[in-house]
Amino acid sequence: MENSKLYSGRVNSQWARLMDIMGMDVNYSSCKGMELVTEDGNTYKDFLSGYCVQNLGHNNKYIADALIDEIKSQGPVILQNLIPRYAGELAEKIVTLAGRNISNVCFTNTGSEGVEIAIKFTRLHTKRAGILYSEGAFHGISYGAMSLMKNTSWTKRFGPFLEDTMGVPFLDVEKIEKELKTKKYAAFITELIQSEAGLNIAKEEKLKEVQSLCKKYGTLFIADEVQSGIFRTGKFLATHYFDIEPDMIILAKALGGGMMPVGAVLMKEEINRSVFKSIDQAFVSASTFGENSLSMRAALSTLEYCEKENISERCLELGESLREGVNALVPKYEMLKEVRGIGLMNGIVFQEPHSLKLKALFKSFKLLHEGLFGQMMVRKLFREGKILTQVCGNNYMVIKACPPLISIDADIKYFVNALDQALESFHSGDGFKEGIAIGRKVLNL
Numbered sequence: 001m002e003n004s005k006l007y008s009g010r011v012n013s014q015w016a017r018l019m020d021i022m023g024m025d026v027n028y029s030s031c032k033g034m035e036l037v038t039e040d041g042n043t044y045k046d047f048l049s050g051y052c053v054q055n056l057g058h059n060n061k062y063i064a065d066a067l068i069d070e071i072k073s074q075g076p077v078i079l080q081n082l083i084p085r086y087a088g089e090l091a092e093k094i095v096t097l098a099g100r101n102i103s104n105v106c107f108t109n110t111g112s113e114g115v116e117i118a119i120k121f122t123r124l125h126t127k128r129a130g131i132l133y134s135e136g137a138f139h140g141i142s143y144g145a146m147s148l149m150k151n152t153s154w155t156k157r158f159g160p161f162l163e164d165t166m167g168v169p170f171l172d173v174e175k176i177e178k179e180l181k182t183k184k185y186a187a188f189i190t191e192l193i194q195s196e197a198g199l200n201i202a203k204e205e206k207l208k209e210v211q212s213l214c215k216k217y218g219t220l221f222i223a224d225e226v227q228s229g230i231f232r233t234g235k236f237l238a239t240h241y242f243d244i245e246p247d248m249i250i251l252a253k254a255l256g257g258g259m260m261p262v263g264a265v266l267m268k269e270e271i272n273r274s275v276f277k278s279i280d281q282a283f284v285s286a287s288t289f290g291e292n293s294l295s296m297r298a299a300l301s302t303l304e305y306c307e308k309e310n311i312s313e314r315c316l317e318l319g320e321s322l323r324e325g326v327n328a329l330v331p332k333y334e335m336l337k338e339v340r341g342i343g344l345m346n347g348i349v350f351q352e353p354h355s356l357k358l359k360a361l362f363k364s365f366k367l368l369h370e371g372l373f374g375q376m377m378v379r380k381l382f383r384e385g386k387i388l389t390q391v392c393g394n395n396y397m398v399i400k401a402c403p404p405l406i407s408i409d410a411d412i413k414y415f416v417n418a419l420d421q422a423l424e425s426f427h428s429g430d431g432f433k434e435g436i437a438i439g440r441k442v443l444n445l
């Protein structure tokens, strides 16, 4: 395949290899809504949504039309030294939707950039250097973000990182207080639903306790909602499920309607005022592509579309239906532990089998590679179930069930049926035998 060869030779040979092993080296000819059609005539349903980017479905016409309209208008797309078209209107819309104590927005191009902004701004505002973070988190691949991630699979070989950062178990109030007491932390950053850690959902009481400790010790509270934001959980922000007021909220991914890279760091007024303090500080935080009119238009039309189509209600109903469907499979399969999530941000959680026959097969999988079971499940779902999904980056025993929010109940049923068949194959032993053969080939055994 020409494209794969070029990519492998000139971009990333190991990625091309992985796609080949996973059986995912296919050429997509058209992607519409949640359906991905390949040149060889197969149709896959997307239950990954580009890691919660495609909330409105692939190539959403409403967003595409807005972008075409913007291009046809021949207005300024990227032009520095102006008050950018749409950025104020978009910020106003985001602030209104966010509510709570949020009053200002700083636009970025990616989630990692949002994390960098959050580090910079909170350090400046508090005049402290430290950043406390939740273990298991994924915050991105820039240096600041990598300094806030405990899992070494992302960071090993790239150090040294920022000093004064510290990981604590997810919302472990005692350990957090011990650190905050030192008063060296500018901010505590956490996801409210830890996505790559395996869809760990925060408990409201713990969040409230941590927030009040942050207030007590002068540390700002940052919610990373890069995956959970933009109605993924059924509400504009996952924050809205909890009685908390983060000082900062980071958004990206779905904000650009799956077509433009757009991020936004939401913050309370005092932080914004500390940064943009005087006229000589007016351009202290800016980016060449940030606030470009195509990105702003994509984000504005994304938010319009969510309201117009009542995305919120639909997402909540479909989420319920998905969890109900998967839960019904739990008594049938010893390796299916549970499904957890809110709205359409869900994780299917697997566990080690206890029956002797499966235990031995599972162990031999684990010996080959820790992540082999999850990856082979993903492969089976893709090749046979025609479902695109992925394992969580920091927890290989959980796979994502995060379809676009425009999916319909028949898509959810299709997923549950594909999962049922994939589980059946592993519980019969066939899925394991197949996986061991693939694993051996990959590892040249």
Ligand SMILES: Cc1ncc(COP(=O)(O)O)c(C=O)c1O
Pocket (backbone or CB within 6 Å): 051, 109, 110, 111, 112, 113, 115, 138, 139, 140, 141, 191, 195, 224, 225, 226, 227, 252, 253
């Ligand atoms: C929770 C979270 N934060 C930050 C990021 C980084 O975002 P980006 O890949 O746009 O830099 C990600 C990316 O997956 C993420 O899931």
